[in-house]
Amino acid sequence: MIIFKILHTLKKLNVGRRPGMNLSEFQRREFQPEATSRRAFILRAAGFLTTLFLFPVIVRAAKKTRTVPLEDPWQTLAVVQEHLFPSETDSPGAKEISALEYLRNVTKDPAIDSGEKEFILNGVTWLNNLSLERHKVVFTSLSQSQRTSMLHEITKSKAGRNWISKLLSYILEALLSDPVYGGNPNGIGWKWLKHHPGFPRPPVNKLYWDLLKI
């Protein structure tokens, strides 16, 4: 039954329609919880690190500033983000829009499903395992072209595609959400895309997770 449902979900990536509403036409397309397993990410890989094992690392890393070298999973995530959304002379990249800081906030966000957070972090492990298998080094030690081909390789799997898609989504949130959420410093993303935010803008005590307490 469950397998049937999964297959059925995959068949329909069509978009929703909500006249008068802006609700995410992208949302349904993005939502592929079934594609968050390691098996779907890569078919063969050695080693498996559970999220439980990852969490202490995250907590330690989160306390550090960028002047100290990042620990994984953040180091890998930063490199992947910068690969997906590079800094260029005429436009901000992941670094300038504070995409990593934004993503750290996402992992603390009570409104985001724990499965989604685990998936993002597990993806780092799977990516590094694949990198070790192919090149004997972790992803961050690969050359630019090796990184490109590895990311393209994982998009051939559903979970891999889903993982990159989610990372891109959070990069875009860092680019275009209100700076109060930790990305888009000084509206750098808005300026680049000539976007005018609506007003009133959310103050620091009215972030959306504060609304959950009402």
Next chain:
Amino acid sequence: MNTDFDVCIVGSGAGAGPVALTLSEAGYSVVVLEKGPWFTEKDFYKDELASNRQGVYTPNLNDEQHVIEESDGHGGWTSEPTSVSGWDFWRGCCVGGSSNFMSGFFYRLKPDDFHLLSTFGPIDNANLADWPISYDNLEPYYTKVESVVGVSGRVVQHPHLEPRSTMNFPSSPTLEHPFSEWFDTTCQEMGLHPLPTPRAILSRNTIKRRSCEYSGWCGSYGCASGAKGSARAALLNPALETGSCEIRPHAKVYKLTTNSQGKVVAAEYYDRAGKPQKVDANIFVVACLATETSRLLLSSSGPRHEKGLANNTGQVGKNLLFSAGGIGGGDFVYDKVDSLKARSLKHQGLFVNRGLQDWYFIDDSAWGKRQKGGTIDFLFEHPRPIGKAKEQKWDDDGNLIWGTPFKKALKSYFTTKRRVKFETFCDWLPTDNCFVSLDTQVKDKWGTPVARIRIGYHPHDIKVGKYLGEKSKNVLRTMGAENIYSNVSGSPPPNLVAGGCRFGKDPKKSVLDPDCRAHDVENLYVTDGSFMPTGGSVPYTWTIYANAFRVADKIVKHLGG
């Protein structure tokens, strides 16, 4: 009988607000039970993340969901819980309901919408039925909504203009974008009748609320100025001022209990802590979203209502309606229109406010006899930069793009053009394949069976939707838009839902009588969109407001007022 309240209302949206206000103004004690939280203007910011993250304005789908049944394409049906598909059928679960987040495109129905069956004749496999009331019965209440909720607009003569008892709207239209004038000129040259779309948005400070502040972020966002005519701002706040109305947020009603005579005696609900609570009242009014109203009735069986409350003839949940039609749009590329237009297109904050009802009825020889068509609304793309940016990460073949090509696509999308969209609204014909039942397996976080919604559509809906889509595209083409597209499918818009408890004179074919009182429950009324036997070809909110005011007057009479 000595009860806690004279009237207990389940739900707090467009169907509930008019009842709460009318009854409390008449001096009756009213309690409103709302399962969501109670936000005010002080909680509403133009925050796209708040608007789109599950769990903020709508429940987390793991806690509360639906099961959707779709055609498998081979004559059967296949079902899927929305926690698996991500296809969210909620919108605005909080005090005031989804009216907090509407765009407020307000159109009245036309007189012929009240008797579709006798005017246009039957359509095979469609359960068409005339309404038991006429436009004349509802007209005074449409007018009342204009002044009490606050509808701004300007009456323009056109071939399908419905009769009005007043010359014009109480407030002039909200400020309009330069695009609107350009649109008018083109449409007039095409022999069409461009209409200023009436909006449930105040264009001036009045009725104790502030005017629109023109941030340009309206649909999907809560209104920080109070200008938007949500049930909360326009009706529940004044109801509270009477001192006779109490609102209980985080009160999830799971059952209406009936006595041995079949009367409702109590609403049972879970409070925020998950503890069961109970309210008794003389009259119970259910208005908690068409799908949920049917679900609550079906969940409320009792000694005289073995198949569910008001369901002795098996009609509850049947003939559910969505809004048929589609969406589309086109791009105005700054480099390809004259520089003045290009400059004006970049202007933010003002409304397009334009619609066409030239094809509300179709007199086209290719269609044979005169038929029902619909409404087209034109608007700028809703402000959701993150959502729009996310759409750019897929190329035309559905592959992910990133790096420099992706950034180029983003830059181009945001800075070289403005997208104008259209939304078409047509009748969703009632059929045996669109209904609500209780799921036998999936339950919500309180352990109550969730609504199982079969969403079959009638092929005629697609035909009308496509017809209007072509007409809309033709307008955009004439205006010089590029990349024009339209998308018409049988996929329902979850934010426009009605039916399930149709009103009518025959208890065998309807749930409610013409006063929207249950045929077989003397103290139960339903005042959300559930009552509609057919939905018309406009967004439902104005009609829901108007009918709820009408029924509220009947309830006042029922109580002896």
